Amino acid sequence: PDETLEQQARDRIDQLTKPPGSLGLLEEMAIRLAGITGEQTPDMSKKAIVVCCGDHGVVEEGVTAYPSEVTEKMMANFAAGGAAINVIARQTKADVYVLDVGSRARTVPDGVIDCKVRPGTDNMASGPAMSRDEAVQAVMTGVEMARRLKQEGVRVIGVGEMGIGNTTPATAIAAVITGSPVDQLTGRGAGVDDAGMLRKIRVIEQAIRVNQPDPQDPVDVLAKVGGLEIAAMAGVMLGGALERMPVVIDGLISTSAAMIAVGLSERVKPYLFASHLSEEPAHRILLEKLGLTPLIHARMRLGEGTGAALLFPMMEAAVALMREMATFADLGLEGP
Amino acid sequence: PDETLEQQARDRIDQLTKPPGSLGLLEEMAIRLAGITGEQTPDMSKKAIVVCCGDHGVVEEGVTAYPSEVTEKMMANFAAGGAAINVIARQTKADVYVLDVGSRARTVPDGVIDCKVRPGTDNMASGPAMSRDEAVQAVMTGVEMARRLKQEGVRVIGVGEMGIGNTTPATAIAAVITGSPVDQLTGRGAGVDDAGMLRKIRVIEQAIRVNQPDPQDPVDVLAKVGGLEIAAMAGVMLGGALERMPVVIDGLISTSAAMIAVGLSERVKPYLFASHLSEEPAHRILLEKLGLTPLIHARMRLGEGTGAALLFPMMEAAVALMREMATFADLGLEGP
Known part of the structure; x- marks a missing residue:
């Protein structure tokens, strides 16, 4: 797995409009999937x-x-x-x-x-x-x-x-x-x-x-x-x-x-x-x-x-959250 | 909830091609949903x-x-x-x-x-x-x-x-x-x-x-x-x-x-x-x-x-299992 992509995914997750870590194991899943597939929001359709x-x-x-x-x-x-x-x-x-x-x-x-x-x-x-x-x-x-x-x-x-x-x-x-x-x-x-x-x-x-x-x-x-x-x-x-x-x-x-x-x-x-x-x-x-x-x-x-x-x-929800959630900046709020 | 429908759902589940009880809490969910909705395989689309x-x-x-x-x-x-x-x-x-x-x-x-x-x-x-x-x-x-x-x-x-x-x-x-x-x-x-x-x-x-x-x-x-x-x-x-x-x-x-x-x-x-x-x-x-x-x-x-x-x-999987799984009789096998 690509550690740089994992870190990018982790950084992005912490900008999403939710308390840090509050999506629990879904966050870990999204990070791991990014590292494995080499895509920040992997296509999971097939x-x-x-x-x-x-x-x-x-x-x-x-x-x-x-x-x-x-x-x-x-x-x-x-x-x-x-x-x-x-x-x-x-x-x-x-x-x-x-x-x-x-x-x-x-x-x-x-x-x-x-x-x-x-x-x-x-x-x-x-x-x-x-x-x-x-x-x-x-x-x-x-x-x-x-x-x-x-x-x-x-x-x-x-x-x-x-x-x-x-x-x-x-x-x-x-x-x-x-x-x-x-x-x-x-x-x-x-x-x-x-x-x-x-x-x-x-x-x-x-x-x-x-x-x-x-x-x-x-x-x-x-x-x-x-x-x-x-x-x-x-x-x-x-x-x-x-x-x-x-x-x-x-x-x-x-x-x-x-x-x-x-x-x-x-x-x-x-x-x-x-x-x-x-x-x-x-x-x-x-x-x-x-x-x-x-x-x-x-x-x-x-x-x-x-x-x-x-x-x-x-797994698909985890990826979709990464792809589709608003960030704190989108709402005009400071991040965590 | 309708206990007759719950019992019918329970009976049907035990005829499906799987060891009895092996779908665990999905079975309980299907049974409860049948009793609540009054339908053996409720429409969960909305x-x-x-x-x-x-x-x-x-x-x-x-x-x-x-x-x-x-x-x-x-x-x-x-x-x-x-x-x-x-x-x-x-x-x-x-x-x-x-x-x-x-x-x-x-x-x-x-x-x-x-x-x-x-x-x-x-x-x-x-x-x-x-x-x-x-x-x-x-x-x-x-x-x-x-x-x-x-x-x-x-x-x-x-x-x-x-x-x-x-x-x-x-x-x-x-x-x-x-x-x-x-x-x-x-x-x-x-x-x-x-x-x-x-x-x-x-x-x-x-x-x-x-x-x-x-x-x-x-x-x-x-x-x-x-x-x-x-x-x-x-x-x-x-x-x-x-x-x-x-x-x-x-x-x-x-x-x-x-x-x-x-x-x-x-x-x-x-x-x-x-x-x-x-x-x-x-x-x-x-x-x-x-x-x-x-x-x-x-x-x-x-x-x-x-x-x-x-x-x-x-929940939708639980209902679909009830609706779509084959029975032991379908396979020419004795039930449990």
Whole structure:
């Protein structure tokens, strides 16, 4: 990000007709967007949500309330425009791109981008979820996607996912990277029952014990206890930073991907924006680690990029305030 | 609100293609809006922000960082479309109505609705801010405004304000109604310094001691330690409930008005929606008392209805989800 432009944005904000700092995190957002895009009032008209999809071998351990087949059904739902993310993206004027990075679906529905690395991961409770090479391929899929979006004129990317069982690998990643106890990080995902929760905690602990992922090696963590869609999301974040685009993260899964991306390079961090705080306990802990503050506290836990898409109107408001508000001088008043 | 429609909305939400409850507070919002409007997917296209303006005699005690003249300048700014609320309302497709309920401005700017009850309150540190009759008139101004908006086809009202010094009466109202110590409720408002903060706390304590407002009598509280714009906002909330319209509250000042409105009748409560959580310490306490949960945590403290207007896109998203999402049956899946 361009620090000179950030400082110019900060100076302008303090001339606007409001008490200094009174627009809170919207001010910070406007300043960061100026620095990232190199424009004092960036054009945010073209927005995209990327929904990365994948399945998980670990579901055979009974860690989730839904069968893997739902991932395929939901990809068809995304393609038909009937899922929650389609509705919210229509409301907030964003285009939805659906990527099959690793579902078990034998055919990819029309309207879904086929970039499948493999059909679902292996069960991480008994060995690595995937090979290191597969993890790298999935990350690159995301990097390429960010590049494509930039070429299509997209100015801001929201990152979401769909993958039955994927709070389990996301929580495993959180546990490996933060070192926090698994039982303090684990939540109910899409709605597992009490017995399922206990199983989920045991399975995550077992996956870490069996695989011994190296917290200092993000690709190792991804390969051993991650997921294909998580790898792709980390790639979109890396790619977003490479293309100097703001990237909005969503709930726990995309935040676990952000931990991987920032693990690969700290220089990704200035491009990331938190959107909402989900009900998953690991989410707050990871956001704090990343130094990001979520603006939306709506107890959502759906994924798909729904929280990210809800941040778009606030980002656009932040930019519009910079562009359209009167200054103290306009009103014939002294500045603060 | 219509409980049958609320139940129908709840039933429908549980058929949509998402884990039950996973849209969190957006689900609650959609259910409440259905009950209030009598429509399962209410038309939210016409939205209004009402900005109630007034001045405060208590500013002569040095409780604020800006002079009273700024209220008049800001009314002109609202009328010209250059204030923060104008920008955010344009972004979120809401119309802004500015009411001069009690500013000291000698002439009301074009584009501002003149319903002045009196030019500013008296200094509450040495006597009542206004008479009981004036407080009633100001409330009625707001009731009439809600009625007018209903007639103009507005479907949801956000309530904001402008009035230099008005965190002082709002905090006094909070102290009288909650019984909490003034020093735990008082914040910096538009940005008073440390010495000003101590003065503000002493002045609020003095105003309560001198006037002895009766916490059981909301109009008495308004008249003795309130403000004209606060009274009008309480009226808009009463009027909104009478017209069965959802009313979105904003920061501390409008939430203090909500305490007055709910004090007059508990039946106002089901029509109120919290938007954001401001930096003023009394705000959280009042929202908890009202049983309302703010969705936006952006450290804003500007007023004008800026937080309320930022909630509109989320309300519209909540309704759109009800209207447009596919059901489990659509996908050939069993429901939850």
